[in-house]
Amino acid sequence: MLTFMTALALAATIPSTPSVLSPDSLDAQIRARVAQLPGAEVGVAYHKLGSSDTLYINSDASFHAASTMKVPIMIQLFRRVDTGGLSLEYPLLLVNEFGSIVDGSPYALDETDDSDSALYKLVGTRVTVRDLITRMITRSSNLATNSLVALANAAQAQAAMRSLGAMNIKVLRGVEDQKAFDKGLNNTTTARDLSIILASIQENKAASPKSCATMRDVLLEQEFNTGIPAELPAGTRVAHKTGWITGVTHDAAIVYPQKGPTYVLVVLTKGIPDEPTAERLIADISKLVYAHALGEASKR
Numbered sequence: 001m002l003t004f005m006t007a008l009a010l011a012a013t014i015p016s017t018p019s020v021l022s023p024d025s026l027d028a029q030i031r032a033r034v035a036q037l038p039g040a041e042v043g044v045a046y047h048k049l050g051s052s053d054t055l056y057i058n059s060d061a062s063f064h065a066a067s068t069m070k071v072p073i074m075i076q077l078f079r080r081v082d083t084g085g086l087s088l089e090y091p092l093l094l095v096n097e098f099g100s101i102v103d104g105s106p107y108a109l110d111e112t113d114d115s116d117s118a119l120y121k122l123v124g125t126r127v128t129v130r131d132l133i134t135r136m137i138t139r140s141s142n143l144a145t146n147s148l149v150a151l152a153n154a155a156q157a158q159a160a161m162r163s164l165g166a167m168n169i170k171v172l173r174g175v176e177d178q179k180a181f182d183k184g185l186n187n188t189t190t191a192r193d194l195s196i197i198l199a200s201i202q203e204n205k206a207a208s209p210k211s212c213a214t215m216r217d218v219l220l221e222q223e224f225n226t227g228i229p230a231e232l233p234a235g236t237r238v239a240h241k242t243g244w245i246t247g248v249t250h251d252a253a254i255v256y257p258q259k260g261p262t263y264v265l266v267v268l269t270k271g272i273p274d275e276p277t278a279e280r281l282i283a284d285i286s287k288l289v290y291a292h293a294l295g296e297a298s299k300r
Contacts, residue, residue: 026055026292033284037277043191043268046289048261049199053293059192062168063268066243067140068194068250069187072171073148074133074218075197076157078211086151088133091126094119098146101172102179109142109176115224116141137241138221146174164200166193191266194252198264201239202254219254226276227251228265230283232290233258247271249278251286260294 026046034042044057080086096108111120116139119127123143132148135141158171169189173180180186200206201215219239228251229238240253252266267285272278 026288027057029288030055030057030285033281033288037272037281039271040269040278040281041271042281042285043266044285045191045195045266046263046293047195047199048263048293049202050261053263055289055292056192059195059266060168060190061268062188062190063250063270064245064248065169065171065187065189066245066248066250067145067175068189068241068243068252068268069171070136070140070145070243071194071197071201071241071252072157072161072169073145073152073154074137074215075201075206076152076160077129077133077148078207078215079160080152082208082211086129088128088130090129092129092132092147092151094123094125094127094143094147096120096123096143098174098177100177100179101185102177102183105179107177107179109146111143113176114142115139116144119143134218134221137218138223140224140242142175146176149174161193161197164196164206166196169193169197189268191252191268194266194268195264198239198252198254198266202262202264216254226279227282228253228255228267228286230279231287236290244275244278247273249275249282251282253286255286255290255293257290257294263289263293265289 030044034040043059043061043063045059046055081088097106100107111117116135119135119141132144135144136148154171154173161169170187172185172187201212204212206212216239220237222240224242227242228240235258237256238253240251243250248270250268255263255265267282269278
């Protein structure tokens with residue numbers, strides 16, 4: 001493990017002129033950037049797809065999954081579509097009452113705490129599964145998520161992740177189940193597991209090729225772009241899912257450079273109370289990884 005001063009010294013030796021960065025240099029740069037935020041805990045997983053170029057930092061540490069858990073739910077729903085057990089055009093009755101996994105007691109979501117408050121205007125009407133999936137991912141709608149969790153079945157979604165090789169992620173419930181939260185019954189993930197899951201979508205292993213293509217299209221429509229995409233060159237496509245709760249800010253992405261290899265990057269953070277500070281950290285790490293993936297030094 002590098003000390004803060006050692007990491008800074010190593011980072012300072014990296015030339016500002018274009019050169020190929022070794023994984024060790026990327027590791028040092030990322031650790032130095034994280035060390036600027038005392039108390040922060042960060043998990044990073046990077047994989048240049050189709051190659052052995054990887055970097056894992058604290059990648060097996062468990063984090064509250066926040067809204068990144070919505071990706072496993074999406075995958076399980078598309079798997080049901082593939083088997084003919086569900087249609088994306090199925091009109092689901094939208095309600096705002098859900099049962100706690102602790103005792104089945106009802107609870108409702110507060111639209112003022114939801115990043116997609118507009119969906120609450122449709123409560124009592126029917127909304128297609130396709131539209132709910134889109135809102136769940138692109139706007140991180142909690143109401144859409146909780147409406148889809150029962151349809152997907154959290155236990156089956158977790159089992160699907162195990163089948164893909166994501167062995168530590170826990171998919172237990174929808175969001176805002178306070179009784180479950182109080183008992184520590186939370187959705188959790190690791191950076192490594194999310195990288196495995198996203199790679200499986202890119203490589204058409206998560207579901208059928210058609211379903212994986214649709215999932216990539218949905219992830220590309222993400223509306224919250226202040227993390228991994230923020231400091232990348234214009235025109236760089238990023239298929240990703242963000243997640244945040246108090247003190248926790250995440251981003252997990254498939255990155256498509258205009259001229260360069262596709263790669264997966266996951267950055268999970270906790271212990272950073274200020275969300276914009278956490279987002280800047282994620283954006284800075286993403287910029288370093290992009291430079292490495294394209295084989296050129298970061299311009300300063």
